[in-house]
C-alpha cells in the first residue's frame with residue numbers, strides 16, 4: 675500500500691466548553707517536536723478559538739486557520755465540508771508537507787459528528803463538569819467516535835462526579851473502542867492521549883486507517899427563516 679501523500683485529518687468534536695481548544699493546544703505542545711502539525715478551527719461568527727490557540731504560541735500562527743461557519747458548526751463538519759476541506763488544503767499548500775491537521779468543531783450539539791469525508795479519525799470530548807450522567811445518555815460521538823475523551827478529570831472532586839466511573843461507563847458504551855480520562859494538569863493522561871494520536875497516525879501512514887462514520891446527528895431541522903438562522907437551528 676503506498677504511503678499517503680497528505681496529512682492525517684483528526685477531528686475534535688464535543689459540546690461547548692468541554693476543552694476542545696485546550697486539548698488541541700496540549701496535543702500541539704506534546705507532539706510538535708515529532709510531527710508537523712496544523713490546526714483548523716470552526717466558529718460561527720468569530721475566529722476566537724484560532725486566536726486563542728495562536729496566543730498560546732503552541733504553533734507558528736499561520737499554521738492555525740479559522741473557518742467561520744456562519745451557521746451551526748456541525749453543518750460545516752458534516753453537511754457541507756467544503757470550507758473545511760479548502761482550509762486544510764490551503765494549510766498544506768502553504769506549510770506542507772504536514773503530518774497531522776487537527777480540525778476543531780465549534781462547540782456544538784451532543785450528537786454532532788464529523789463526516790468521514792473530512793476527517794480520517796475523530797475524537798469526541800466530554801468533561802466531568804457536564805455531569806456524570808452524560809456518558810450514559812449516549813449519542814453517536816460518545817458511542818462510536820474513534821476516541822472518547824473524558825476531560826478535566828482534575829475538576830471531578832469539585833463537581834461531585836466520579837471521573838473513573840464516567841470513564842468505565844464510556845468503555846461500556848463503546849464496544850471496546852478506547853476512552854481516555856484527561857486533565858491537562860496530569861502529564862500521564864496527556865501522554866496517553868498523545869500515544870493514541872501516535873498510534874493512529876502510524877496506522878494512517880501504513881494505509882491501515884479506515885475512516886468510519888460514528889453516525890448522523892439526532893433529527894433536527896434548519897429553518898430558512900432569518901431569525902431562526904441567527905439562533906442556529908430548531909430541533910424537531
Ligand SMILES: Nc1nc2c(ncn2[C@@H]2O[C@H](COP(=O)(O)OP(=O)(O)OP(=O)(O)O)[C@@H](O)[C@H]2O)c(=O)[nH]1
Nearest residue numbers: 689690691692693694695696780781826857858859
Ligand atoms: N480544570 C481544567 N480546566 C480545563 C481543562 N481543559 C480546559 N479547561 C478549561 O475549560 C474551559 C473551556 O476550554 P476550551 O478549550 O475553550 O473549550 P472548547 O471546548 O474549545 O470551547 P468552545 O470552543 O467554546 O466549545 C477553559 O476555561 C479552559 O481553561 C482541564 O484539563 N482542567
